[in-house]
Amino acid sequence: MIGSGETIANLPHSLWRDQVSRRPKLTAKSTDLLVIDWFRNRRVSADRYFIVEWDTLVNQSITAWLADVIDYPFAAPSIRLPTREPEWFRRFRRFLPADVRPLATGVVPFSCVMVSHEAMQRIEPLYTDDLAGLDQVTGEIRFATLAARCGFSPVSIPDSRMVTWKPFMPIGLAPTIYHPVKKSFTSPEPWMQQEEIVAFESLLDPMMHVLEFGSGRSTFWLANRVAKVTTIEHNARWLERVKPFPPNVEVRFAPPAWPNPDFEPAQPRQFNNYIQAADDLTPDLVLVDGRARVPVCERWATRTLTLLHDANRPRYRELRKQTLAGSLARILPPESADEAE
Numbered sequence: 001m002i003g004s005g006e007t008i009a010n011l012p013h014s015l016w017r018d019q020v021s022r023r024p025k026l027t028a029k030s031t032d033l034l035v036i037d038w039f040r041n042r043r044v045s046a047d048r049y050f051i052v053e054w055d056t057l058v059n060q061s062i063t064a065w066l067a068d069v070i071d072y073p074f075a076a077p078s079i080r081l082p083t084r085e086p087e088w089f090r091r092f093r094r095f096l097p098a099d100v101r102p103l104a105t106g107v108v109p110f111s112c113v114m115v116s117h118e119a120m121q122r123i124e125p126l127y128t129d130d131l132a133g134l135d136q137v138t139g140e141i142r143f144a145t146l147a148a149r150c151g152f153s154p155v156s157i158p159d160s161r162m163v164t165w166k167p168f169m170p171i172g173l174a175p176t177i178y179h180p181v182k183k184s185f186t187s188p189e190p191w192m193q194q195e196e197i198v199a200f201e202s203l204l205d206p207m208m209h210v211l212e213f214g215s216g217r218s219t220f221w222l223a224n225r226v227a228k229v230t231t232i233e234h235n236a237r238w239l240e241r242v243k244p245f246p247p248n249v250e251v252r253f254a255p256p257a258w259p260n261p262d263f264e265p266a267q268p269r270q271f272n273n274y275i276q277a278a279d280d281l282t283p284d285l286v287l288v289d290g291r292a293r294v295p296v297c298e299r300w301a302t303r304t305l306t307l308l309h310d311a312n313r314p315r316y317r318e319l320r321k322q323t324l325a326g327s328l329a330r331i332l333p334p335e336s337a338d339e340a341e
Contacts, residue, residue: 014037019131033127049114050066051112059177072116074155076112077112079106079144079156089141100148103153105154115152123143126146190217190309203307206225209226209284213231214287214290227248230252231251286304287307297316306331308331313327
């Protein structure tokens, strides 16, 4: 963090070391103290500084990522304000000194943020040996609130969806910046048995256009193996969790005609837009792993190679199919009934 071969232990005075030695619980919320230590002991200066924690994967030019906010003194992936999220601030706000309480601001996380040299010069003196209540709040609140006090309220960095805590992190498969990355990464595989993945991959060709009903891990896996993927998705919340997708993926959002609780059976005409969402396409292969699987399979089996995952479920018994491996099956058109199982 300090650079040039220096460490916190070697510094004659370290705000981070002194504060944490007195308040061990501060360790988990003190990244900003490390930044102040670095600024006070820096060997180089610049017009702008990009602050990034160790568990971050940079898969894009930082200059390009910051292009829309490069002229601002302080920019962060996500900004929190008491007017928008009072519950998030309630447990911390009382610890803020009275003179800064009306300016309470948070940046989440305190990583992948950009701060100008001028802003750092104004903020740094506010960090003293006695933090006077500021030691009770997180670094995400502490730094952003002091910045606001100096007149440097943060602005939001566009395309920051992957700088957050997500239950599913498709790390490295799209050109952006990812944080946090807590374990070594391998390309996500489809939610299939290994024998099904092997059988599926054997049918792929690098020049293929694959149409997929139901986006997720398979979308990213396919994008690394074929020329183009078109994925049809009905669930807006799920799309927000898994995107951004690689550049060779086209997403078509087709919500149901009326709300459908997760895992509830589809009702007649409820998913008509979803079923018809790719009628203008001529894909080389179709993977059906989403909603309304029976009508989707029937629609595509006469047009191109169509695969159904979880084909062994009783509700798909009416479909004519040929098992490839496990529950992965090729759907046969009506005239191929003699080839079915």
